Amino acid sequence: MEILKKIIFIALVIFAGNSFSQNEDKLLEAFTKSYQYEQEGEYSEAINVLKEVYSEESYEINLRLGWLHYMSGLFTESSPYYQKSIDLKPISVEARLGIVYPLAALGNWSQVENVYNEIINLDPENSTANYKLGLIYYGKGDYKTASKYFELLLNHYPFDYDSIIMSAWTYYYLGEMRKAKILFYKALLNTPNDKSALEGLSLIQ
Numbered sequence: 232m233e234i235l236k237k238i239i240f241i242a243l244v245i246f247a248g249n250s251f252s253q254n255e256d257k258l259l260e261a262f263t264k265s266y267q268y269e270q271e272g273e274y275s276e277a278i279n280v281l282k283e284v285y286s287e288e289s290y291e292i293n294l295r296l297g298w299l300h301y302m303s304g305l306f307t308e309s310s311p312y313y314q315k316s317i318d319l320k321p322i323s324v325e326a327r328l329g330i331v332y333p334l335a336a337l338g339n340w341s342q343v344e345n346v347y348n349e350i351i352n353l354d355p356e357n358s359t360a361n362y363k364l365g366l367i368y369y370g371k372g373d374y375k376t377a378s379k380y381f382e383l384l385l386n387h388y389p390f391d392y393d394s395i396i397m398s399a400w401t402y403y404y405l406g407e408m409r410k411a412k413i414l415f416y417k418a419l420l421n422t423p424n425d426k427s428a429l430e431g432l433s434l435i436q
Contacts, residue, residue: 274303290319301332309333374404392421
């Protein structure tokens with residue numbers, strides 16, 4: 232009896248292993264085809280091939296479908312797939328960076344801001360989230376708050392053009408002309424003849 236149980240157990244393990252291998256092969260094939268279709272601009276086909284192997288429990292499929300629907304211009308359909316990815320992996324930064332695309336395309340700026348704040352809570356020094364939040368507050372005219380995000384970026388990326396130029400303009404509007412002038416010059420070191428930096432210097436001099 233014990234021998235029979237062992238034989239049955241081994242058979243089940245082999246069957247499960249074969250089934251797993253087949254499923255993985257189908258999944259890999261679907262992803263490969265989806266990338267090929269995407270490169271050709273055939274987003275509908277890229278979506279359909281993944282839907283054939285769709286599983287609600289797959290973080291990777293949901294993430295990819297979120298991206299493909301966004302690229303197709305189907306912004307409303309994109310968000311739920313990204314949200315499912317977030318639900319499956321609650322501390323995922325990449326899924327949150329992804330969902331921002333359709334939310335922004337739909338003009339849901341308060342949600343965009345909330346998502347970036349969620350990312351900051353998970354990854355306080357995330358460069359993308361800090362930069363985007365800086366831009367949001369800059370756009371609102373809240374230069375003091377914007378400077379907090381741009382300063383963090385500037386400390387980590389002292390010669391990054393975007394960090395430099397946005398910090399320069401933020402300091403300009405805060406009335407800190409000396410800091411602004413230094414950064415406008417630094418922006419020119421990064422990008423000679425940069426129009427934004429030259430404009431800033433002309434306003435100060």
